[in-house]
Amino acid sequence: MRVPVLCYHRIETPPASAPSDSNFVSPSLFGEHLGVLSALGFTGVTVRDIAAWQHGQRELPQRPIAITFDDAYQSVVDEAVPRLQMYGWPATVYVVTSCIGGTNTWDLAAPRATLLDARALRVLSSRGYELGSHSRLHRRIRGLSEEDAASELAGSRLELEAFVEAEVTSFAFPYGSHDRRALDAVAAAGYASACTLKRWANRRHGNALRLGRMSVGGPLPAWQLAAKLIKLFAMPSFS
Numbered sequence: 001m002r003v004p005v006l007c008y009h010r011i012e013t014p015p016a017s018a019p020s021d022s023n024f025v026s027p028s029l030f031g032e033h034l035g036v037l038s039a040l041g042f043t044g045v046t047v048r049d050i051a052a053w054q055h056g057q058r059e060l061p062q063r064p065i066a067i068t069f070d071d072a073y074q075s076v077v078d079e080a081v082p083r084l085q086m087y088g089w090p091a092t093v094y095v096v097t098s099c100i101g102g103t104n105t106w107d108l109a110a111p112r113a114t115l116l117d118a119r120a121l122r123v124l125s126s127r128g129y130e131l132g133s134h135s136r137l138h139r140r141i142r143g144l145s146e147e148d149a150a151s152e153l154a155g156s157r158l159e160l161e162a163f164v165e166a167e168v169t170s171f172a173f174p175y176g177s178h179d180r181r182a183l184d185a186v187a188a189a190g191y192a193s194a195c196t197l198k199r200w201a202n203r204r205h206g207n208a209l210r211l212g213r214m215s216v217g218g219p220l221p222a223w224q225l226a227a228k229l230i231k232l233f234a235m236p237s238f239s
């Protein structure tokens with residue numbers, strides 16, 4: 001069995017001022033994506049579930065898939081969660097911990113967007129959604145000094161755990177950027193999993209600290225998402 005992970009950002013219609021629509025999926029299209037995934041027999045799981053499966057601690061349902069959201073935009077709660085609930089699927093939301101309740105200040109080219117605040121994150125966590133870290137400042141981990149990497153990795157984990165009063169075991173590399181040293185730093189910071197943006201579906205004996213994940217954005221019709229998934233399963237995994 002191989003497990004795909006999908007990476008979404010904002011579940012909103014892109015405003016005319018957006019220089020790119022690659023971080024946007026409209027709410028109705030997101031609903032269509034879930035519909036086609038469900039029709040194909042997929043069942044939503046969290047990234048924490050995948051890591052536990054890889055570590056031999058649990059089994060997964062048949063044809064599992066993990067839906068993830070980077071940056072923790074308000075639209076995840078407003079638009080994605082109600083649609084996920086129709087299928088009873090959980091998801092993993094990756095939080096930039098210095099920006100909780102703020103805006104996407106790291107991305108100067110993109111239109112401003114509200115990020116989930118601590119209360120909303122706690123509600124999500126209490127409803128079975130997994131919260132993972134997406135660093136403190138949304139910096140590329142690759143190339144950081146040891147001290148800065150520790151602040152981005154262990155620092156953000158402790159910060160998020162204090163906010164949501166739950167254990168945080170999953171990390172997603174900002175921009176997918178990582179190297180050998182970054183993987184070691186993620187392990188040293190106590191994470192059980194880390195998502196990249198490498199395009200492969202994950203195997204049981206793969207490296208949970210280098211999970212493959214496919215970006216989904218723009219006006220991607222649901223049938224094209226299905227076609228991309230079929231291609232993803234055909235890609236060799238190098239984790």
Ligand SMILES: [Zn+2]
Nearest residue numbers: 070071174175
């Ligand atoms: Zn991000």
